[in-house]
């Protein structure tokens with residue numbers, strides 16, 4: 001019968017600074033490790049076989065925006081890899097809340113409510129590496145924008161072309177929207193997970209479109225209100 005043993009220890013404040021991903025700054029910034037609660041465990045099985053693991057549970061703080069969050073760093077004797085120096089145990093690092101580098105969050109409170117909800121959930125999917133849902137979300141944003149702008153046509157292909165004819169998007173913009181349409185098709189119908197680089201690029205394009213269609217016009221309206 002297997003016997004599991006675990007030991008937990010608090011680690012003193014780590015004075016070293018680390019470059020970690022900040023959810024608010026959306027890039028790597030200097031962080032301090034505020035506290036670490038470390039678990040070390042092992043499971044001894046019949047035949048002298050054992051599995052060992054190690055997990056650091058850390059409270060971290062960005063030294064730029066001062067946001068506090070959480071990360072875990074774990075290794076397991078069952079997960080090993082090799083490099084030029086020989087065998088090693090790769091660290092699995094998870095952040096809570098999830099986050100991604102590079103994507104800037106737009107001022108989503110200036111978007112129409114239904115577009116804002118889909119946009120925010122799609123961003124959450126990317127931050128938490130839910131890439132199938134993110135692909136479906138990207139297509140849903142394109143569809144909802146077409147509906148909101150009253151694009152004509154019975155399918156998304158025609159509606160995107162209608163946006164171009166209405167001069168809401170340029171020819172290049174329409175071509176890009178068609179690429180996103182296919183991206184969402186693949187995710188929805190073939191349950192295909194896209195890689196994070198492709199999805200982050202797709203979101204950058206979506207943000208550019210939302211910025212030009214809703215956010216900048218809303219700011220212009222605020223700064224230069226219509227007379228009467």
Ligand SMILES: [Zn+2]
Nearest residue numbers: 022025062065
């Ligand atoms: Zn920060």
